[in-house]
Amino acid sequence: MNNTLHRLADLLLDVVFLVEEGGRIVYVNPACTAVFGYQPDEMIGRQILDFIHPGDLQRTVAEMAQVARGRPGFGFENRYLRKDGSVAHIMWSARWSDEDQLRIGVARDISERKLAEQRLAGMLALSTAAQGAESLEALFVAFHGILLELMPLRGLAAVLDPGARVAYAAAMPGVDGAAGAPPDTSRWFAEPMSTPGMKFGELRFDVEHAAVLSAHDRDVLQFAAAQAATVIERLALHADLAYAARYDELTGLPNRRLFQDRMQSAFARSRRDRSRGALLFIDLDDFKRVNDDYGHAIGDQLLQAVARRIVSCVRECDTVARLGGDEFVALLENVDTMEQAQAVVAKIHQAIGKPLPLAGVRMQAAASIGIALYPEHGDATDHLMRYADQAMYACKAAHKAENRSLAG
Numbered sequence: 001m002n003n004t005l006h007r008l009a010d011l012l013l014d015v016v017f018l019v020e021e022g023g024r025i026v027y028v029n030p031a032c033t034a035v036f037g038y039q040p041d042e043m044i045g046r047q048i049l050d051f052i053h054p055g056d057l058q059r060t061v062a063e064m065a066q067v068a069r070g071r072p073g074f075g076f077e078n079r080y081l082r083k084d085g086s087v088a089h090i091m092w093s094a095r096w097s098d099e100d101q102l103r104i105g106v107a108r109d110i111s112e113r114k115l116a117e118q119r120l121a122g123m124l125a126l127s128t129a130a131q132g133a134e135s136l137e138a139l140f141v142a143f144h145g146i147l148l149e150l151m152p153l154r155g156l157a158a159v160l161d162p163g164a165r166v167a168y169a170a171a172m173p174g175v176d177g178a179a180g181a182p183p184d185t186s187r188w189f190a191e192p193m194s195t196p197g198m199k200f201g202e203l204r205f206d207v208e209h210a211a212v213l214s215a216h217d218r219d220v221l222q223f224a225a226a227q228a229a230t231v232i233e234r235l236a237l238h239a240d241l242a243y244a245a246r247y248d249e250l251t252g253l254p255n256r257r258l259f260q261d262r263m264q265s266a267f268a269r270s271r272r273d274r275s276r277g278a279l280l281f282i283d284l285d286d287f288k289r290v291n292d293d294y295g296h297a298i299g300d301q302l303l304q305a306v307a308r309r310i311v312s313c314v315r316e317c318d319t320v321a322r323l324g325g326d327e328f329v330a331l332l333e334n335v336d337t338m339e340q341a342q343a344v345v346a347k348i349h350q351a352i353g354k355p356l357p358l359a360g361v362r363m364q365a366a367a368s369i370g371i372a373l374y375p376e377h378g379d380a381t382d383h384l385m386r387y388a389d390q391a392m393y394a395c396k397a398a399h400k401a402e403n404r405s406l407a408g
């Protein structure tokens, strides 16, 4: 190369290589220091393939062969390993000079652009994983995989409030003591998992030291933590909705829907085992008066107390539900006779009738209770329910008639 061209090459920001057919570098301009971290004389004389990222070696050799056959190369991209071990993304233009018997190559550092593209793709992958996550475990496993590709991360942990419960913790094997032992994450780099007005805990990242993370890396980690927070919020909401669809909010008892499911299962068991059972329909008497005289809040407290008292009268395998208002039902499994069902009803009357100190007075609730036995009074849910309801009405009518005649 003549002197003028040398001086020109010295000024270029792109890296210029002259490489022999066998791959030995015979010239590189000073721009190589900024891109690869090597001084020119550390590269000259060595094989160019020594500097290429092992993952890109094969296709780079194929590209070089094409150029050597006379086809100029433009826009070929591959990765190099810098002197400090980091990765440089390079875009090439190259041609073979027959006259010089050398390959002339110009390398442009496109690492910034590549990293920005990778970060963007990573953030997209994080938000896609967040949208599709059906459990926190699945979410953090997916996040861990995505983040490992993006930055020098060794471990990931998710610690949830309250109580700093570790929901996920995975360290690189060998980094944190014995294999299988939970890693100590307390000193890991942490980002809060929060949505506006709500903090759910922290996402913690094991890095050799915080300085290995660039400002961009930190942006990605912050993004991951924010995405995790939206998933926690969504899953919690989903759990709340699933609960609300099956349980009565006031008493915590199963609602009509869950009760019907339980009835179906009980009928199936009864058909299989030839067992029998009873359905009790329980409606409080004159409950409206409690609301009218003491207010709705006291009415609510009475309903809660009645729910607890009914539950205390049945076995654990039985189901008590609130259908709505002052109507409750109880499904008693393995009850063979009307007498056995009546014994439970008597217990319930006694429990409900015990004085209850509410609103500064001793209240005393009462209920009308109808009994239906299955399978003899029906083994379809609505059929049996109607039977028990009618039996309850008959009791209520009898009580009212009795009260009228006592009053008269």
Ligand SMILES: Nc1nc2c(ncn2[C@@H]2O[C@H](COP(=O)(O)OP(=O)(O)OP(=O)(O)O)[C@@H](O)[C@H]2O)c(=O)[nH]1
Residues within 6 Å of the ligand: 250, 283, 284, 285, 286, 287, 288, 289, 291, 295, 296, 297, 298, 299, 300, 303, 324, 325, 326, 396
């Ligand atoms: N406090 C409270 N009251 C409720 C709730 N749901 C329904 N109610 C009230 O419960 C009362 C139910 O009254 P009814 O079953 O019609 O009548 P009752 O006074 O019990 O009379 P009988 O059943 O004929 O003995 C109504 O006043 C409803 O407004 C609730 O969640 N909380």
